[in-house]
Amino acid sequence: MTIAVTAAPPISSFAQTLSEPAGFGDQSLITSRPDAIRLLGGIPAPQALPLPDIARVSAELWTDRTAATAALQYSSSTGLSGLREWIARREGVDPARIVITNGGLHGLSLAVLTVVERGSSVAVDDPIFPLFLRVLELADGSVRPIPVDPEGLDVAALADRLAGGERISALYTVPDFHNPSQGTLTAQRRRALVELAGQYGFWLVIDNPYRELRFAGQDQGLSAFHGSDRTIVVNTFTKTLGPGWRVGWLVLPESLVDPVVRLRNRLDGHTSTVTQALVEHLLLTDPAWFDTVLAPARRLYRDRAIALADALAVEAPGAFRITRPEGGLFLWPRLTDDRVDAGALAARAADAGVLYQQGAFFSSGADTWESSRHLRLAYGDRTPAELREAARRLAAAL
Amino acid sequence: MTIAVTAAPPISSFAQTLSEPAGFGDQSLITSRPDAIRLLGGIPAPQALPLPDIARVSAELWTDRTAATAALQYSSSTGLSGLREWIARREGVDPARIVITNGGLHGLSLAVLTVVERGSSVAVDDPIFPLFLRVLELADGSVRPIPVDPEGLDVAALADRLAGGERISALYTVPDFHNPSQGTLTAQRRRALVELAGQYGFWLVIDNPYRELRFAGQDQGLSAFHGSDRTIVVNTFTKTLGPGWRVGWLVLPESLVDPVVRLRNRLDGHTSTVTQALVEHLLLTDPAWFDTVLAPARRLYRDRAIALADALAVEAPGAFRITRPEGGLFLWPRLTDDRVDAGALAARAADAGVLYQQGAFFSSGADTWESSRHLRLAYGDRTPAELREAARRLAAAL
Numbered sequence: 001m002t003i004a005v006t007a008a009p010p011i012s013s014f015a016q017t018l019s020e021p022a023g024f025g026d027q028s029l030i031t032s033r034p035d036a037i038r039l040l041g042g043i044p045a046p047q048a049l050p051l052p053d054i055a056r057v058s059a060e061l062w063t064d065r066t067a068a069t070a071a072l073q074y075s076s077s078t079g080l081s082g083l084r085e086w087i088a089r090r091e092g093v094d095p096a097r098i099v100i101t102n103g104g105l106h107g108l109s110l111a112v113l114t115v116v117e118r119g120s121s122v123a124v125d126d127p128i129f130p131l132f133l134r135v136l137e138l139a140d141g142s143v144r145p146i147p148v149d150p151e152g153l154d155v156a157a158l159a160d161r162l163a164g165g166e167r168i169s170a171l172y173t174v175p176d177f178h179n180p181s182q183g184t185l186t187a188q189r190r191r192a193l194v195e196l197a198g199q200y201g202f203w204l205v206i207d208n209p210y211r212e213l214r215f216a217g218q219d220q221g222l223s224a225f226h227g228s229d230r231t232i233v234v235n236t237f238t239k240t241l242g243p244g245w246r247v248g249w250l251v252l253p254e255s256l257v258d259p260v261v262r263l264r265n266r267l268d269g270h271t272s273t274v275t276q277a278l279v280e281h282l283l284l285t286d287p288a289w290f291d292t293v294l295a296p297a298r299r300l301y302r303d304r305a306i307a308l309a310d311a312l313a314v315e316a317p318g319a320f321r322i323t324r325p326e327g328g329l330f331l332w333p334r335l336t337d338d339r340v341d342a343g344a345l346a347a348r349a350a351d352a353g354v355l356y357q358q359g360a361f362f363s364s365g366a367d368t369w370e371s372s373r374h375l376r377l378a379y380g381d382r383t384p385a386e387l388r389e390a391a392r393r394l395a396a397a398l
Numbered sequence: 399m400t401i402a403v404t405a406a407p408p409i410s411s412f413a414q415t416l417s418e419p420a421g422f423g424d425q426s427l428i429t430s431r432p433d434a435i436r437l438l439g440g441i442p443a444p445q446a447l448p449l450p451d452i453a454r455v456s457a458e459l460w461t462d463r464t465a466a467t468a469a470l471q472y473s474s475s476t477g478l479s480g481l482r483e484w485i486a487r488r489e490g491v492d493p494a495r496i497v498i499t500n501g502g503l504h505g506l507s508l509a510v511l512t513v514v515e516r517g518s519s520v521a522v523d524d525p526i527f528p529l530f531l532r533v534l535e536l537a538d539g540s541v542r543p544i545p546v547d548p549e550g551l552d553v554a555a556l557a558d559r560l561a562g563g564e565r566i567s568a569l570y571t572v573p574d575f576h577n578p579s580q581g582t583l584t585a586q587r588r589r590a591l592v593e594l595a596g597q598y599g600f601w602l603v604i605d606n607p608y609r610e611l612r613f614a615g616q617d618q619g620l621s622a623f624h625g626s627d628r629t630i631v632v633n634t635f636t637k638t639l640g641p642g643w644r645v646g647w648l649v650l651p652e653s654l655v656d657p658v659v660r661l662r663n664r665l666d667g668h669t670s671t672v673t674q675a676l677v678e679h680l681l682l683t684d685p686a687w688f689d690t691v692l693a694p695a696r697r698l699y700r701d702r703a704i705a706l707a708d709a710l711a712v713e714a715p716g717a718f719r720i721t722r723p724e725g726g727l728f729l730w731p732r733l734t735d736d737r738v739d740a741g742a743l744a745a746r747a748a749d750a751g752v753l754y755q756q757g758a759f760f761s762s763g764a765d766t767w768e769s770s771r772h773l774r775l776a777y778g779d780r781t782p783a784e785l786r787e788a789a790r791r792l793a794a795a796l
Contacts, residue, residue, distance in 0.1 A: 007599070008599075008627050008628050008651065008653055009513070009567065009599045009600055009601055009628060010515075011512055011513055011654070011657050012511065012512060012513060012514055012515045012516065012537065013515060013516065014511055014516060014537070015511065015512045015513070015657045015660070015661060018657070018660040018661060018663075018664060019660075020660070041472070043471065043472070046467040046470070046471075049467070049470050051460065051463065051466055051467075051470075054460055054466070054470075055457070055460035055461055055466075058456045058457070058460050059453070059456070059457055059460075062449065062452055062453035062456050062457075063453055065449065068449055068452070068453075069444045069447070069449075070642075071642050072444070072447050072449075072452075072639075072640030072641070072642040072643070073441065073444075073640065073641055073642050074439070074441070074641040074642070075642065102500060102666045102670070103666065103667060105664075105665075105666055105667045106665065106666035106667070109664055109665045109666065113410065113412055113413065114409055114410060114413045115407070115409055115410060115413070116410055117408075117410045117411060118410065118411065118412060131663075134663060134664050135664050137664060138664050138665070139410065139412070169407065201405070201406075201407045202407055203407055229406050230406050230407060241470075242470030242471065243470070243471055243472045243671070244468075244469050244470040244471050244472070244473065244670065244671030244672050244675075245470070245670060245671075245672055246666070246667070246668070246669065246670040246671070246672075247670075253406065255406055256409070259409050259413045259416070262413070262416040262417075262418070263413060263416060265416075265529075265532060266416060266503075266507055266532050266533050266535060266536050267503075267504065267507045267536070267665070268500045268501065268503055268504035268507065268644070268666075269501060269503045269504070269644070270644070271644065272500070272642065272643060272644040272645075272670055272673050273641070273642030273643075273644070274642045274643055274644075274672075274673055274676075275670050275672055275673060277642075278672075
């Protein structure tokens with residue numbers, strides 16, 4: 001046999017447009033002390049996940065021959081019907097609009113591939129959940145950053161740019177407990193956003209993984225989004241039942257169900273029947289079950305959020321502008337002294353034994369200054385004692 | 399609030415290129431008697447799936463707090479290390495070349511998106527597993543059908559076309575127990591195929607879901623593929639542990655691991671940690687376990703293959719040219735009488751209470767005649783008694 005003589009053929013142009021990870025999520029940036037306190041990711045607390053119930057439901061499933069056999073077989077691209085119906089009831093929509101996904105990121109990629117024309121402009125949060133920018137590379141989308149303030153995306157700023165002639169194929173935002181900047185989009189802004197989407201003909205991609213984790217303030221509702229024929233709502237059980245399931249969902253306008261299913265039929269067929277069956281059993285055995293899991297989880301995250309916010313104020317008085325979160329898993333304190341070198345601070349903090357994501361990683365625009373004045377501190381999977389120690393270490397680094 | 403006045407914006411051109419399902423898999427073609435015997439899909443027998451072991455391993459996982467907590471959290475894009483190492487040992491490659499997928503179809507879509515340049519030509523089996531043609535729409539690939547005979551893909555025919563000036567970015571084939579046509583690619587053809595890929599600079603996408611289900615004949619080996627730097631081997635636990643897991647894997651050349659991981663980071667992050675942890679526990683508890691599951695499964699499929707092939711020969715003597723399968727889940731009998739209307743036969747068979755996939759659905763070329771003379775009969779999930787009854791009904795329909 002002749003030895004192959006040509007170089008390996010090239011990968012596709014599509015694959016070549018996907019960038020190397022840098023900044024957010026690049027663990028090589030961090031030199032970690034063994035005892036470092038990690039405030040890095042939006043990770044749910046292990047204590048908040050319903051292990052005993054999972055063990056019980058799992059035992060029930062695998063010892064019921066009919067149910068177990070069904071769980072091991074192929075299932076529908078849209079998802080198990082009982083699971084879709086449960087989600088539809090909670091969302092307040094028709095079950096036909098629900099498509100089960102392999103988690104939130106998968107929902108975002110399905111949304112982007114379905115509605116973002118290749119190379120088109122997409123308006124996004126600034127600061128932003130950085131992984132969405134990577135997902136957007138799937139459509140080689142051009143980013144149009146829109147500022148986010150304590151009331152969420154600045155919809156008036158978007159309206160001005162649209163009125164000025166800018167055109168976009170889609171807009172991306174996190175409405176509840178914004179990642180990274182904590183704020184919640186007001187009901188009024190939600191309505192205005194839907195109105196703009198109608199007026200200018202673009203899609204809304206609404207990413208809402210933290211929605212169920214409200215522990216203060218007022219819910220701003222989803223009816224504006226669910227009443228819109230151009231809004232995709234992306235959600236997941238990641239922050240409530242655990243990231244490891246990889247079970248999430250889309251709430252789609254009716255017109256997008258078939259296109260998303262066609263895409264699904266080519267990408268992966270359907271979400272694991274096993275994980276769907278287990279989550280379905282968890283949710284359906286007792287209608288009140290999910291809320292009985294969430295109630296203590298919300299208290300736990302509230303206690304952690306307060307512990308961190310208050311400890312920072314005590315340990316580093318005046319150093320940060322701090323807003324107590326109303327939900328979610330992140331604190332986004334702003335440095336009050338513009339002379340502090342944020343990169344050097346992160347390095348000193350790592351040396352002092354506390355790791356976090358630098359605000360600059362979350363900028364979606366050319367001007368990273370405002371984002372760089374912030375720190376994203378993820379408190380979900382750290383105890384109050386660890387969070388107080390983290391605040392002491394951060395104060396020492398300052 | 400003003401009511402939205404524009405029509406919903408268009409979906410992406412990418413999404414528009416994905417066709418509506420037709421032919422294979424379109425259940426609306428079938429008017430089904432309630433007692434119809436379904437020989438439609440490559441579905442493993444429920445009796446061949448290791449339910450008691452799954453129940454045991456599942457109970458162990460969910461009552462081990464450390465393991466359970468890990469299973470509920472995020473994990474690596476490449477997959478759990480113990481699972482990758484087990485697969486790498488069985489494949490005979492370095493674990494660094496294994497990426498865990500959400501099943502075989504997902505592996506195919508990752509391969510296509512990574513190596514098929516948009517709009518380029520791809521050589522494929524004729525007849526073909528029809529879902530690959532749908533996956534190929536993700537890259538808007540142009541299909542170049544290559545005949546498949548009882549020794550698998552006709553590599554000499556491919557060589558002739560390449561020598562004549564045709565150029566392709568990739569080739570797709572199912573080497574072991576071809577779907578639908580039963581044959582196995584010979585070791586000699588495997589080597590020749592790898593040589594052509596080297597000589598002409600294209601990628602091989604080798605789809606091998608039935609590989610572990612050999613019950614007769616000689617294994618033709620994978621070393622030619624695994625020794626090639628331009629071959630992607632796609633496999634899955636679907637046919638051995640069940641489709642519902644949605645756990646499969648890619649064996650990649652080293653140069654493709656990073657591109658596939660980058661794509662994965664944008665599409666869905668990683669395969670469910672829960673399903674991976676359960677499959678990993680199943681495989682690692684006892685090194686001999688997988689083979690103890692496969693041995694009775696292979697006997698069961700052998701018995702079913704023989705029952706169906708022999709019953710057809712007895713019930714409809716001379717009507718089909720039949721080859722006993724050496725493995726896999728399909729019989730691909732050819733009608734001996736060219737005057738039989740294959741579409742009318744399928745309709746009469748459905749009326750008589752037996753459902754199968756028409757051979758014409760599996761053609762990848764413009765000329766569907768040869769494929770249309772065949773029936774694809776899937777015997778995996780039917781008992782020998784059902785298969786004998788199916789043969790009687792098919793004979794009656796003839």
